[in-house]
Amino acid sequence: MNFTDPTVIMFSIYLFAMLFIGFLGYRSTNNLDDYILGGRSLGSFVTALSAGASDMSGWLLMGLPGAVYLSGLSEAWIGVGLVMGAYLNWRFVAARLRLYTERSGNALTLPDFFANRFEDNAKLLRVLTTLVILVFFTIYCASGVVAGARLFENMFGMPYQTALWVGAACTISYVFIGGFLAVSWTDTIQASLMITALIVAPVVGYLAVTNGLEPQQSFTALMEPAKLDMMRGASFVGIVSLLAWGLGYFGQPHILVRFMAAESAAIIPAARRISMTWMILCLAGAVAVGFVGIPYFLTHSGGALAVNANSETVFIEMAKQLFNPWVAGLLLAAILAAVMSTLSCQLLVCSSALTEDIYRTFLRKNASQTELVWVGRAMVMMIALVAIAIASNPESKVLGMVSYAWAGFGAAFGPVVILSLFWSRMTRNGALAGILVGAVTVVVWKNYIGLGLYEIVPGFVLATLAAVVVSRMGQLSKTMLKKHSEVDAEVLALGL
Structure with missing residues (x-):
């Protein structure tokens, strides 16, 4: 690695x-609440961009552009479903979850x-x-480690195994030190960098x-007609599968926790407008990178070797070939930003679950706040090491790993989150049935059935049915009904 190279210098500065x-997050972290939820202090701008950056991982700048480069505009249906x-x-979900978690014993996870x-x-x-969080988030974290390794491998000529550790270390360090506040503040900067790169x-x-x-040539004439057609090779099942990515949002713990951390439910409408504007521009930019890359590498075939070998490097190669090294270094840092922003919050959610829901609940009920924060940091390290082990296969694909984990969370938690917020007759056994059926269906469908249908669809449907049927068979608590009515009344009073 040449430390006088402008690209390396820009990366190092970043x-x-x-x-x-x-380090600033570390100085503001005084207890477990601060470490895993930031003391519920995020304003609308940070809430919006942090939720967006934690959502859009390395697949935004690698997986999605690569898919469009390979198959054309038919892959853009994923973006439609996500929006x-x-x-x-x-x-x-956002405002109601923010209110309900505070009313439910100030829930942190x-x-x-x-x-x-x-x-x-x-x-x-x-x-x-x-x-469920540990199983699917470990796979999700591994996808981020793979994306980071691909970046360092491509940019610096590192062996894949070395790049794996270097990329992971970059993220682990600031999560370990600063916790939720560091993750949220860095997400805001990283989201700004990502949108700039995807527009430029x-x-x-x-x-x-x-x-x-x-003069007589046109941009689109350079491409195969099939790649211009959003319906190319599209079946009903295929389009439903791509649109169904949108179902996953209701069950993603790393996104839901951003809603829980907002300083109040009142800021949610403003945060929604900021986040959706950012998201639409980023997704459109990612599709555009893959689409523009098709004619670009046809007319610049000398630089197309890396992209033809791995389509997920299309953004990396375009940045390196189109811009001077200083600007390229900044643009390529956007990939690292996407990887770091999502991987960091995933590590933190896993750490939070192990610390708050296992360690403090079952092992050390009277543990001090300092002890819990350090246990949380140790859990970050442990999950990261497992993710690195999973990602050690150099044939791993970012988009494939993300889609599996996304479906797992969407099916296992999505129906239960929605029903718990909007249906007063939901019971504990109904929630257990919904989570179990959703998670098992995704694993079984993915590995043994398939049929061309994205596993989140049967998982979401069957989990909803299981939760409703089992809930109707059970008894309801009067205190649960009362709390649900209070949250409903508060949502109405706030006009949310």
Whole structure:
């Protein structure tokens, strides 16, 4: 690695800036509440961009552009589904979840909320939720480690195994030091960097292609007609599968926790507008990178070797070839930003579940706040090591790993979150049935059935049915009904 290279210098500046923010987060972290939820102090702007950055991992700058580069505009249906799901999540879940978690024993985590919401004294719901989080988040974290390794491998010529550890260390360090506040503050900076890169790169790429064309040539004439067709090779099942990505939002713990950390429910509408604007521009930019990359690498075939070998490097190669090294270093830091922002909050959610829902609940009920914070840091390290082990296979694909984990959370938690917030007759056993059926269906469908249908669809449907049927067979607590009515009344009073 050449430390006088402008790209390396820009990368180093970016990494030191993130570590400095981690140190500031460390100084503001006094107890477990601060470490895993930031003391519920996030304003609308930070809530919006932090939720967006934690959502859009390395797949935004690698997986999605790579899929569009390979198959054309038919892959853009994923973006349509995500926008729809994200809007519905902000519109109907965010504010109500913020209020309900505070009313449910000031719940700090999703397992904590479920346990308190359904008065689960046996702690079965807490344990099951934590297990599902650990299983699917470890896979999700591994996808982030893979994306970071691909970046360092491509940029610096590192062996994959070395790049794996270097990329992971960059993220682990500031999560370990600063906790939730560091993650949220860095997410805000990283979200700004991501949107800038995704707007600038396709515009410059388009100009590079069109400036080299003869007067009688057109931009689209360079591409296969099939790649211009959003319906190309699209079946009903295929389109439903891509749109169904939107269902996943209702069950993603790393996104839901951002709603829980907002300083009040009143800021949610403003945060929703900021977040949705950011998201639409980023997704459009990611699709545009892959789309512009098709004619760009046809007309610049000498630089297409890496992209043809791995389509997920299309953004990396365009940045390196279109911009001078100083600007390229900043743009490529956007990939690291996407990886770090999502991986950091995933590590923190896993750490929170192990610390709050296992360690303090079952092992050390009277543990001091200092002890709990350090246990949380140790859990970050442990989950990171497991994720690195999973990601050690150099054939791993970012988008495939993300889709599996996304489906797992969406099916296991999505129906239960929605029903727990809007249906007063939901019971603890109904929640247990919904989570178990959703998670098992995703695993079984993914590995043994398939049929071309994204596993989140059968998982979400069957989990909803299981939760409703089992809830109708059970008895309701008067205190649960009362609390649900109070939250309903508060939502109406706030006009949310």
